[in-house]
Amino acid sequence: MPRWRAVWKMAGFSWRGEWKGFLLTLALALYVGWLVSMMLGDIMQRDRDSATSLEIVLDWMYLLLFPAFGQCMNRSSFRIMREDVFTRQVAHWRTLPIPLSTIIQARLLRSILLIPVLGVIFVLLQYSVTAEFRELLSPGGWLAFVWIWICYGLAINALLIWLELGCSGKWYMLIYSVVMLVSGLLAGGLKLFDINLVNGTIDQIAAGHYGWLPAVTLLSALLLFAGYRLTLRRMQHRAYHF
Numbered sequence: 001m002p003r004w005r006a007v008w009k010m011a012g013f014s015w016r017g018e019w020k021g022f023l024l025t026l027a028l029a030l031y032v033g034w035l036v037s038m039m040l041g042d043i044m045q046r047d048r049d050s051a052t053s054l055e056i057v058l059d060w061m062y063l064l065l066f067p068a069f070g071q072c073m074n075r076s077s078f079r080i081m082r083e084d085v086f087t088r089q090v091a092h093w094r095t096l097p098i099p100l101s102t103i104i105q106a107r108l109l110r111s112i113l114l115i116p117v118l119g120v121i122f123v124l125l126q127y128s129v130t131a132e133f134r135e136l137l138s139p140g141g142w143l144a145f146v147w148i149w150i151c152y153g154l155a156i157n158a159l160l161i162w163l164e165l166g167c168s169g170k171w172y173m174l175i176y177s178v179v180m181l182v183s184g185l186l187a188g189g190l191k192l193f194d195i196n197l198v199n200g201t202i203d204q205i206a207a208g209h210y211g212w213l214p215a216v217t218l219l220s221a222l223l224l225f226a227g228y229r230l231t232l233r234r235m236q237h238r239a240y241h242f
Helices: 003-016 019-045 048-068 085-094 100-129 131-136 139-166 169-192 197-206 212-237
Strands: none
Touching: 003 100, 019 048, 019 100, 019 131, 048 100, 048 139, 048 169, 048 197, 085 100, 085 139, 085 169, 100 131, 100 139, 100 212, 131 139, 131 197, 139 169, 139 197, 139 212
């Protein structure tokens, strides 16, 4: 069987058992997208200096949610720390004639498909609800804005996939918690220098600075490839258990 067909077949097999998780993640994207719409409209109606805390929360939510769109919320994800389900799952796959590269590529494929779909829905809701957002960006500008954040989400998923396939459930939760904390500190720290990630991206696109698009696309592709290689090396040397 050609490798690409094996990757699609394995990805399809995992999706058949995760469609409920996709719907739950979609519901999260819609719910949080609505809340963010209200927040974004409030920020854009105020003077930037009077919306400091809201801007920090907005940046933090974007930093967390776009990578999370590549991680379906299912029963396995909720049991990862207690039962180490991902390690057990990979241990089972290793008893079958499935190359490690196929396992990783199928997992990457899920993120590459899910993050754009959920990311577009997430930001489209904000664009539809928030008139100020539509005034600043044309539909083409909105698409460029979404693409930049999709590339960010894919790049961070390189780390999350390494954690999922290469580490125990306890280490996964510990490092993921650190990522959440660092994201919040980054959002607050950048604000000290008057840097806002979401509004800054909107301003850059509104000013016609589309040169960011090829740069972030290339960086995202390089980080995904680096994550693939590191995950493959990690899986070749780690211990597994049922």
